[in-house]
Amino acid sequence: MPATPGDGRLADLERLLEVARQLGATVALDQLLSMIAAAAISVLDCERATVFLYDRKAGELSSRLATGVAGAPIEEIRFPDTRGIAGEVARSGTAINIADAYADPRFNPEFDRRSGYRTQSMLTIPLSDHDGAIVGVLQLLNKRGGPFATRDEEIGGFLGTQAGVAIQRQLLLEQFAVKQRIDRDLNIARGIQQGLLPREQPAVPGYDIAGWNRPADETGGDYFDFMPLAGAGLAITIADVTGHGVGPALVVAETRALFRAVVQYRSDLQRAVNEVQALLSLDLPEGRFVTAFFGVLAPERNTINYLSAGQAPLLAYVAADASFHEMPAKGLPLGFVPEIEYEPAIDHSLAPGDMVVLLTDGFYEWANPAGEQFGVERVTELVHRHRNAPASEVIAALYRAVVDFSAGTPQGDDLTAVVIKRLPDGAA
Numbered sequence: 001m002p003a004t005p006g007d008g009r010l011a012d013l014e015r016l017l018e019v020a021r022q023l024g025a026t027v028a029l030d031q032l033l034s035m036i037a038a039a040a041i042s043v044l045d046c047e048r049a050t051v052f053l054y055d056r057k058a059g060e061l062s063s064r065l066a067t068g069v070a071g072a073p074i075e076e077i078r079f080p081d082t083r084g085i086a087g088e089v090a091r092s093g094t095a096i097n098i099a100d101a102y103a104d105p106r107f108n109p110e111f112d113r114r115s116g117y118r119t120q121s122m123l124t125i126p127l128s129d130h131d132g133a134i135v136g137v138l139q140l141l142n143k144r145g146g147p148f149a150t151r152d153e154e155i156g157g158f159l160g161t162q163a164g165v166a167i168q169r170q171l172l173l174e175q176f177a178v179k180q181r182i183d184r185d186l187n188i189a190r191g192i193q194q195g196l197l198p199r200e201q202p203a204v205p206g207y208d209i210a211g212w213n214r215p216a217d218e219t220g221g222d223y224f225d226f227m228p229l230a231g232a233g234l235a236i237t238i239a240d241v242t243g244h245g246v247g248p249a250l251v252v253a254e255t256r257a258l259f260r261a262v263v264q265y266r267s268d269l270q271r272a273v274n275e276v277q278a279l280l281s282l283d284l285p286e287g288r289f290v291t292a293f294f295g296v297l298a299p300e301r302n303t304i305n306y307l308s309a310g311q312a313p314l315l316a317y318v319a320a321d322a323s324f325h326e327m328p329a330k331g332l333p334l335g336f337v338p339e340i341e342y343e344p345a346i347d348h349s350l351a352p353g354d355m356v357v358l359l360t361d362g363f364y365e366w367a368n369p370a371g372e373q374f375g376v377e378r379v380t381e382l383v384h385r386h387r388n389a390p391a392s393e394v395i396a397a398l399y400r401a402v403v404d405f406s407a408g409t410p411q412g413d414d415l416t417a418v419v420i421k422r423l424p425d426g427a428a
Helices: 005-023 029-044 084-092 110-115 150-196 246-263 269-281 361-365 375-385 391-406
Strands: 046-055 060-067 077-080 096-098 122-128 134-143 207-214 222-228 234-241 290-298 303-309 314-318 323-326 346-349 355-359 415-422
Touching: 029 046, 029 134, 029 150, 046 084, 046 122, 060 084, 077 084, 084 096, 084 122, 084 134, 122 150, 134 150, 150 222, 150 246, 207 222, 207 234, 207 391, 222 246, 222 415, 234 246, 234 415, 246 269, 246 290, 269 290, 269 303, 314 375, 323 375, 355 361, 355 375, 355 391, 361 375, 361 415, 375 391, 391 415
Parallel strands: none
Antiparallel strands: 046 060, 046 134, 060 077, 096 122, 122 134, 207 415, 222 234, 234 290, 290 303, 303 346, 314 323, 314 355, 355 415
16 A cells, blocks of 8 residues: 555654653763754754754854764853844744755855765754743754655754753753752851851850851851960950851951961950951952951950951940940951051950850841831840840840841841850859
8 A cells, every 4th residue: 555644744743752762761961962963863864953052041062963864062152142143043043944055045064064974954943931931942963865855843843842941851850950959068068157157156164255247158257266375364256247158258257267277376456457458359250359357355454455447336334334335346358459568466355244246247137028127226225124134145146036026037147146244243
């Protein structure tokens, strides 16, 4: 019995169903694109197939491979979607069928000149995802036996839809895998960074001291530190690196390491901070700087010798008259101007019941839905209400208050707090 057109269409359908089955498998993207190109050559009986991925946001197409008679890949090609027939198809979402490539002014013969190949007929098909968005372009060259027919366009359209959906799925899977790797790396980084924070609050006779940190992201740009010094003093640091995330977290680690190293052999705080400033400025990228409070508590003299590098406000509570005032904070942030040197450190005296409250700007600047920030006044009011509570409870109350005030607005910056409280005489 002679073959009929129906027999040919049935054979085409069987081939397309087999292609759809193959493209449904989960494989690496390059392997998937190779399968699409090979299937197109087989089903549409042509010499070459090139698969382009389309980045609409960037306005760019990129070829991952071109398969020819010998199945050999070519080098990757990138070009804007304003160029060439593939670019026109990507932007319009409409297939273009050209019987004689060299007779069409849109055809770019550059690849033929470089490769020695001779393009005759060309069918360029959009690859669309589930939502109809163009994710790529399939370009077929040199139909065997003549130009591409209308039937080839129909078959190519079906193949383009199947291929586009498969590409969309694989891109999403690869994006998910990348996100998982990033999340895993960030969790490791967060564990390392949190491990750099003090594991317990310092025990200093006559004082109650607490520190606390909550980053806005997996890794933060804030930190605090307590370091006992020879001679019974305690080095206290709170710092805030511009931004938050992995970059600031690396600067945090370096700042902490530098100050810990120099403060042990520099008895003068001014010289220690100047050395940190000089070393840190060599490494900070442009636009990155660190606000910091560096202090040394001398319990035998009941003083804090401190220097502020742009860290403000520094709140001091005076128990004698239940008042607050801001401690002087004149220095510029570390790395802001590489050549600067800091003025001598300042002594701040602590009487029984006095407190020093150090907060990074995440507390003060957290805003409610109306755009109003928590601010200094609310901090001082809350600290006054909890003036008789332990230092750790003062911090906990501050955090609860700022969260309640935010009324559901997300935390936009890292939160770090240190409270230094001199106990009343006779208190344990």
